[in-house]
Amino acid sequence: MITIIADPHNYKGDVPGVMQAASPRDYVAARQAIRRALDLDNSLTLHVTSHLLLHWLEDFNGYTGVDWKQIAPELDYRRIFGVDPPSLFAPEVLIAIDIATINKPPPGIEVDPVGWVLGERLHSVWGEPQVSEAHLSQLSAWAIRHGDTILPLLHPLVQYCLTQWAIAMPAYGALRAGSLAADATNLIRRAALRHYAVPWLQARGLQALPVAPLKLSGEIWGEALRDLGPAIEQYWREQRAEREPDQMWLQSALATMSGRSHAELRVIEDVMRRDPGLLDTTLVHKLRQTFGELPKAAATLDELESLVPPPQPAQPQKEWSDQQWLRWATEAYLPYFAWTVRSQQSRDAQATYASRYEDWLAKRYPDWLITVGAPLITSQFTLMRDLLAAQPDAVVVWLVADGLTWWQGRILRECCKHHGLHPQRYEPAVAMLPSVTSISKRALVTGMAITDEPQGTIAQAAHEKLARVGLRGFVSYHAHEVLEAVRSPAPPQCLIWLANELDRQAHERITFTDDSVVRAVLENFAQTLSRLRDLCLERGRPFHALIGSDHGSTLLPSTAPTRRVPPTAREVIDVWEDQSESPSSATTSARAAQVSDGRSLAIDGGEWHHLDRLRYQLPHDYLVPRGYAAVGRRPAGWTHGGLTPEETIVPLIHLAPEPLVVHNLQLTLDGQLQPQREGVLSLLLANPNPAPIDGLVVRVADLEPVTIERIAAQDRYETTIRFPARPINGTKLSLQWTLDGQVLGVAYHQQGEASIKVRRLQSGNSIDDLFG
Numbered sequence: 001m002i003t004i005i006a007d008p009h010n011y012k013g014d015v016p017g018v019m020q021a022a023s024p025r026d027y028v029a030a031r032q033a034i035r036r037a038l039d040l041d042n043s044l045t046l047h048v049t050s051h052l053l054l055h056w057l058e059d060f061n062g063y064t065g066v067d068w069k070q071i072a073p074e075l076d077y078r079r080i081f082g083v084d085p086p087s088l089f090a091p092e093v094l095i096a097i098d099i100a101t102i103n104k105p106p107p108g109i110e111v112d113p114v115g116w117v118l119g120e121r122l123h124s125v126w127g128e129p130q131v132s133e134a135h136l137s138q139l140s141a142w143a144i145r146h147g148d149t150i151l152p153l154l155h156p157l158v159q160y161c162l163t164q165w166a167i168a169m170p171a172y173g174a175l176r177a178g179s180l181a182a183d184a185t186n187l188i189r190r191a192a193l194r195h196y197a198v199p200w201l202q203a204r205g206l207q208a209l210p211v212a213p214l215k216l217s218g219e220i221w222g223e224a225l226r227d228l229g230p231a232i233e234q235y236w237r238e239q240r241a242e243r244e245p246d247q248m249w250l251q252s253a254l255a256t257m258s259g260r261s262h263a264e265l266r267v268i269e270d271v272m273r274r275d276p277g278l279l280d281t282t283l284v285h286k287l288r289q290t291f292g293e294l295p296k297a298a299a300t301l302d303e304l305e306s307l308v309p310p311p312q313p314a315q316p317q318k319e320w321s322d323q324q325w326l327r328w329a330t331e332a333y334l335p336y337f338a339w340t341v342r343s344q345q346s347r348d349a350q351a352t353y354a355s356r357y358e359d360w361l362a363k364r365y366p367d368w369l370i371t372v373g374a375p376l377i378t379s380q381f382t383l384m385r386d387l388l389a390a391q392p393d394a395v396v397v398w399l400v401a402d403g404l405t406w407w408q409g410r411i412l413r414e415c416c417k418h419h420g421l422h423p424q425r426y427e428p429a430v431a432m433l434p435s436v437t438s439i440s441k442r443a444l445v446t447g448m449a450i451t452d453e454p455q456g457t458i459a460q461a462a463h464e465k466l467a468r469v470g471l472r473g474f475v476s477y478h479a480h481e482v483l484e485a486v487r488s489p490a491p492p493q494c495l496i497w498l499a500n501e502l503d504r505q506a507h508e509r510i511t512f513t514d515d516s517v518v519r520a521v522l523e524n525f526a527q528t529l530s531r532l533r534d535l536c537l538e539r540g541r542p543f544h545a546l547i548g549s550d551h552g553s554t555l556l557p558s559t560a561p562t563r564r565v566p567p568t569a570r571e572v573i574d575v576w577e578d579q580s581e582s583p584s585s586a587t588t589s590a591r592a593a594q595v596s597d598g599r600s601l602a603i604d605g606g607e608w609h610h611l612d613r614l615r616y617q618l619p620h621d622y623l624v625p626r627g628y629a630a631v632g633r634r635p636a637g638w639t640h641g642g643l644t645p646e647e648t649i650v651p652l653i654h655l656a657p658e659p660l661v662v663h664n665l666q667l668t669l670d671g672q673l674q675p676q677r678e679g680v681l682s683l684l685l686a687n688p689n690p691a692p693i694d695g696l697v698v699r700v701a702d703l704e705p706v707t708i709e710r711i712a713a714q715d716r717y718e719t720t721i722r723f724p725a726r727p728i729n730g731t732k733l734s735l736q737w738t739l740d741g742q743v744l745g746v747a748y749h750q751q752g753e754a755s756i757k758v759r760r761l762q763s764g765n766s767i768d769d770l771f772g
Helices: 024-040 052-054 074-082 091-098 113-121 133-149 152-168 169-175 176-190 198-203 216-243 247-256 262-274 281-292 297-308 323-343 348-368 378-389 406-418 437-446 458-468 481-489 501-507 518-536
Strands: 002-006 020-021 043-049 066-070 395-401 422-430 473-476 496-498 541-548 569-576 585-595 608-611 623-627 649-656 668-669 678-688 693-700 706-711 716-724 733-745 746-758
Touching: 002 024, 020 133, 020 569, 024 052, 074 091, 074 113, 091 152, 113 152, 133 169, 133 176, 133 216, 133 668, 152 176, 169 176, 176 216, 198 733, 198 746, 216 247, 247 262, 247 281, 247 623, 262 281, 262 297, 281 297, 297 323, 297 406, 323 348, 323 406, 323 422, 323 649, 323 706, 348 422, 348 608, 378 395, 378 422, 378 437, 378 649, 395 437, 395 481, 395 518, 406 422, 406 518, 406 541, 406 649, 437 458, 437 496, 437 569, 458 473, 458 496, 473 481, 481 496, 481 518, 501 518, 518 541, 668 733, 668 746, 678 706, 706 716
Parallel strands: 002 043, 002 066, 020 043, 395 496, 395 541, 473 496
Antiparallel strands: 422 649, 541 649, 569 585, 585 623, 608 623, 668 678, 678 716, 693 706, 693 733, 733 746
């Protein structure tokens, strides 16, 4: 094939690897080359830029075997937009944007050619027909990273758009095509630092800029403010030098700070560590509000919160429901336990609370084994099956993080949110007893209690169970193998990732297990899950991530006693598996013993919990020391196997690529009232959401508020409200009501109105009933 590129204006310039014909002197050579290519059936591309030469070669236009390509960008522009190009679209600009390959606008839709072209070549944000706060935010975020990459030839087009947009919203006028990245950076800085002192802003060229209502990600805010970090720290050093920080200084500082700069957080952290007495729960809450969206600020905020002594937990009550016990453990006991261990306080009070929980758990646990909906970790297997039953084409990645504690689960949840994985469920569950890996993890991944002597590895048991329930499964101990399985042409429906790193780290630590090393492990989990999500979505597969744990862990006090194993028992051999075929390593548990002959067992009930094989659905009888005692030698690091809250309560997490859509609760307020008579109203609340509503406060008019601890996912709650005797006019009474609670840690509010019938007929001896 012979191609003649007819380019009389030389729009393309020198085309490498192509024969050039730029003057009439090239006529003979060009015709000879064409003739030779035709005779030998060779390929030839000839780039002709001479008007006269093109005229002499015109006989080849339409000749068989010759492809004549006319380069005329203005014709392409007319083909796309239906009009001649305006002066902004000079020939060199049309060539630079490769106008011939621009997509045509949809039929019947009028577009601005400048915005359309920039939207095609730079980013869709340039093609937006209308300006808004959201558009300015998107444009600023794009410009801070890509503004410097725009070709100078396109600057007039870019400036045209900015000028047009500035007519509708003056903040766009702060952006200039020639310095777009720097201008966007300063616009973002001005928005973030709006409350800083005027002289400081003037010195950095920010004061004259408009304060734009930007909504940006934490990464973009941080990127814009990063280079100002030293100046921001110096600003606050000078503020501290003028006045010794106290509560009023802190309140003023937090009202001034952007909450988008790590330099600001370092200042606050330094103040708090110099004077921990300034910290209280109210200030910690304010710090989380201010810096909550700052990337990687969670570790610092958690450390500051750990300096605040939590309130003393209430004494648990035997008549509490399961949910009340778990709520007490996660919201009152575990924060108190964490503070006690961190600050090396006396463990006596904390141990007393743990003992109350142990006694409750040892008594309550056998009933759960025969109860549907019990708060055991085995419920996560059921959730996995339900997800795949609802979406057979979905991929469920199930991260089984050995030893993931309740507090580590909170950190991991935030890491995942930072990577765009949103909680759909986050709830406490109880490990299988005893809380050792060989029992509890096997039960978790198979969804059932382990009543027979385990055969094979846990990975083998998980794979066999998936096959038995008809699911295409994959089980691995290694993240890269899970990634490869998802990349395969036909990914499994359920991939179980057995991760042991957290448990290994815990056994080696003597400090609280939320330090930088632990956080790095959790961050790696979140990053890998986000990569798996992306792979699934690229293939059009719905994605779900489940995160579960087989047990938590505890740190025994340095004064913890040791228990001698009875003659008819032996220490439990707990296995770490790092591969599917055979156990990799084993160690003895410091918190459990296996009974070989339960009939002749003689123990002190004040020292041991006896987990009977039949009652606790186990392959053997087990002994677990009461309180904080060790079996055999006391371990140096964290351990597990016992019945304390920190060893047995773990998080069960369900994540998805989209935030949970919270639907309104269905509230029914019913009853019949009479004037001047006390009445009773029935209240029915239905939660249609797949997540529980916690700490719900129901306020009906001026009546006594009703506090509901939790309405479980897709559950109902009924109660009554007393209505005092008072005058009532009319035959109906309208009552305003509000609901306030939390869904997965996020505030929830709903309001409405109920209409109650009023009975006005006489029903007693008083004629007053007729008139109220």
